[in-house]
Amino acid sequence: MTTVETPMGYGSMRRKEDARFIRGRGTYVDDVTLPGMLYGAVLRSPFAHARIVSIDTKAAEAHPKVRAVITGAILDGLKLAWMPTLSYDTQAVLATDKVRFQGQEVAFVVAEDRYAARDALELIDVEYEPLPAVVDARRALDPDAPVIRDDKDGKTDNHIFDWSSGDKDATDRVFSEAEVVVTQDVLYPRVHPAPLETCGAIADFDKVTGKLTIWCNTQAPHAHRTVYAMVAGLPEHKIRIISPDIGGGFGNKVGIYPGYVCAVVGSIVTGRPVKWMEDRSENLMSTSFARDYHMRGEIAATRDGKIRAVRVSVIADHGAFNGTAQPTKFPAGFFHVFTGSYDLEAAHCAVTGVYTNKAPGGVAYACSFRVTEAAYLIERMVDVLAYELGTDPAALRMRNLLRPEQFPYPSPTGWEYDSGDYPRALALAMDIAGYDDLRAEQAAQRERWAAGEVGGTLMGVGISFFTEAVGAGPRKHMDILGLGMADGAELRVHPTGKAVLRISVQSQGQGHETTYAQIVAEELGISPDDIEVVHGDTDQTPFGLGTYGSRSTPVSGAATAVVARKVRERARIVAGAMLEVSPEDLEWEKGRWFVRGDPDQGRTITEIALAAHSSLELPEGVEGHLDATTVYNPPNLTFPFGAYICVVDVDPGTGRVKVRRFVAVDDCGVRINPMIVEGQVHGGLADGIGMALMELIAFDPDGNCLGASFMDYLLPTSMECPSWELGATVTPSPHHPIGAKGVGESATVGSPAAVVNAVLDALKPFGVRHADMPLTPAAVWRAIQGAPLRTDLAIG
Amino acid sequence: MQVPAHFEYERATSVDHALALLARWGGEARVVAGGHSLIPMMKLRLARPEALIDINDLTELSYLRLAGDELLLGAMTRHADLLASPLVGEHYPILHDAERVIADPIVRNRGTIGGSLCQADPSEDLSAAFAAIDAVAVIRGPSGARTVPVREFHTGPYETVVGPDELLTEIRVPIRPGGGSAYEKVERRVGDWAVAAAGAAIWLDGESAGGAGQPGIVRDVGIGLTAVGASHFHAAEAEASLRGAPATEENFAEAGRLAGAHCEPAADQRGPVDYKRHLASELTVRALRRAAARARGQEA
């Protein structure tokens, strides 16, 4: 395998978009004010599960500044009370019969200003008849569990789906004859993406033209347009979605929320633009959460540490409506990448999705389509195995990692891993960390501690080696609501050689305006500063499915390279005409076609662009421009990987964890802009520390959300983060035009296991094998006491 | 954006003016100091005063000074000023320890010590710190000033002895030689409220303090507890067990045990009852240990 260690031409150039962001000149949805604009506010359910007896809106309607009050009953009349989710389920836009989670949308007020809209919510009188709530996902299928979705004909339980992958019989066979079997229940609790900017939209319906313009901070503007067209029956060419600058998405901004639909209805009803921006609590309580996977993992191995098979069963808590965004064929996303980075004989997983009285979603938080849950499970399980075998977790991993010569590797659950050199990445991480020295330090420290050192802490070293499956995906296998997961790109080259690239994906901070310009620059040999990247406006850009699941670089980045190559080939024909030679006799060097064997005879792309639009005589049938379009349908997913090592110090007297060091070696294939890649990794590592140590949305027995503000939902700060120590290996993807793999979620996927493994490594002297996230001081102390907390439920 | 309900706004120009405004609104107004507790509550509509009386222009309430054998702290002293004051650090390092772990620099720049005490949140760090060092609150009302020991200041969660027509104007802390103090807090994340915290101030007998490896005899001691439902934010039984006893690890451990046994923590997402009780003990011991080390001059 060839290995390219150098980044692409323009490397770590500064981000073009930062010029406006650091001046505070970005334009977010809430910065947009349209003439005559009204403001919406959502009345939400205080109960997790209750029947709606009556709704009285008279007093709210009488408020002098209120222009409309919309209820489920009104929407019902328009056939809009329910909307389809991205998983072929339905979700209430505004509740009609029952409320099914705390924070569910019940009514929508449109008023002259935000304050009046909010005041009017208090004037709406709703009578509820509370019902028992389903809170514990593990009890959702109990025969006596209240049925949440009685809106569905004949529904008598809370079951959503059963899905499995891998060869069950082969797996069971390995388990039945294995020398060692370890089993562990592992919870990946419900967390939230909590982007800095909450979700919001402005709907502007023009009665004269019949055109609906929606400003919305969506990660998938084109998918939104098509879904609005299909649901509301509006003609698609009369819908324009503008997704301006976005303050973080992490999957939270993929779906269509009831508030958006209400804003559209509000605009149609009032004839004026309607803005709806949720507040922080609404964001945390009602929009797409992430994870909530209750997993049981089993590993079969030999006594000397060869992993043979992995078996997993999962209860997946999807909340009150199945609003998860996964490719249609994969209700558990790409969870079946749980076999991780190891060479196995067999593997099998079975996932059961259930309804609970909690917010719907499950799309979110750098989700990689459930790759995060999968990576966490296998990496936790390998440590559990190391614990039982008494082996070093690094050595155990090294022994079982796939070897470079096994790629492309067909996994036991049906993937084809494109490329990898795993041992090299792990060795590099261990080298940066000084692994042997850390273990020596730990041994000495444990001795002092055992001897009764006062105030001593215990250090732990945790490893995680992850493989992701990203860049969804081949249309043949992957669609969302029937829309194949491809992305388009259009490239125009102006007569003076400057270019405009139009892409279907939208950035939420990933730096697309820079990286995509760099890709074109690399392919055409013009400066990235001379390339404008247009995105986020469906009237200005080609169709495509959007930015999530680390798919932009693998799919849209590939489209960009391909469209630039098309332009290059057009330029070749024009250059041939200019030089009066056959295009076949031309050779390319960055930025220029020249005559083979006569390098002085050549034309630059700028010269060619002008000529293409000039009076130059072009060959028969060749049009006078260099522009091109493409749609990229990826042949396979890409499989980024990485080796992470975390060092923590735990104070056993208080349960406090301090992350001392974090080493992250990522291999995301070719790095277009290494600085941006490192930025993505930094953010993901912070996320990982957050999820491992503090982030959590738990529920009390009545279904009240216990994480609905930043006082309760803790995000990590710089104070919790060490100075990251990054390393890189580069194993290009063989099927991606420029060998890139995508990195947006790598660190979020890989880091939680490293942190948790480190904490549990520290707790080894207490005989603690496992404890669930988040490892708050209380959770750590309780694990030491042998009485671990059930973290998804209220602490009683 | 979270938006509060409608309210009127008045800007006080003097303490007397503030008191007059309070009298005029007859209990329907709230004073706003740093606003870091009150404004969030208003945005969540948990508080809905009809009027806000802004006391941020009352610079006469912002001071830290020594007067005789007392340290005087104006109610409008910002957390950041308390943290930055060498005078405070010299006499009561417990206040610096506590301030370092209260919220974050943004909150500390604006939040006031008066607001902290009047908010009377059970997790407010300064309540326990001032209880440990036996501070006295000065309250002014229509009929003049009165003083109330901080140990009698709080009447319940979010409730104090300050009447609707009164202002807290000053905190007085007695200065006594031979002491050391410290504050220990466990929070889930920097800037979070305490899961539990303990503050200790200890005065060791002059002659033996630090002398020739002697632990010293505890002349007096104050122990404050945060967020664990300790009556009036302090641990009376633990204090009693230490007074007159040698300042040894064993006696600290016993004091810690008593502190844990006599508090009434409530379970919440910060932790279960057994853990909080454990922390009350553990942090009491740690705070005593450090306070004693400081009293002996063994630690800064």
Ligand SMILES: Cc1cc2nc3c(=O)[nH]c(=O)nc-3n(C[C@H](O)[C@H](O)[C@H](O)COP(=O)(O)OP(=O)(O)OC[C@H]3O[C@@H](n4cnc5c(N)ncnc54)[C@H](O)[C@@H]3O)c2cc1C
């Ligand atoms: C993110 C965040 C984290 C925090 N973390 C901590 C923490 O870890 N530990 C901690 O102890 N605190 C913490 N706090 C609280 C912070 O210390 C207090 O909010 C602040 O100090 C209260 O003071 P203030 O001046 O802002 O009061 P305000 O919010 O202005 O007022 C609070 C209350 O006191 C009343 N009041 C204020 N001054 C007077 C006065 N002079 N006389 C009579 N009544 C008065 C007001 O009417 C109001 O009822 C945190 C706050 C935030 C926002």
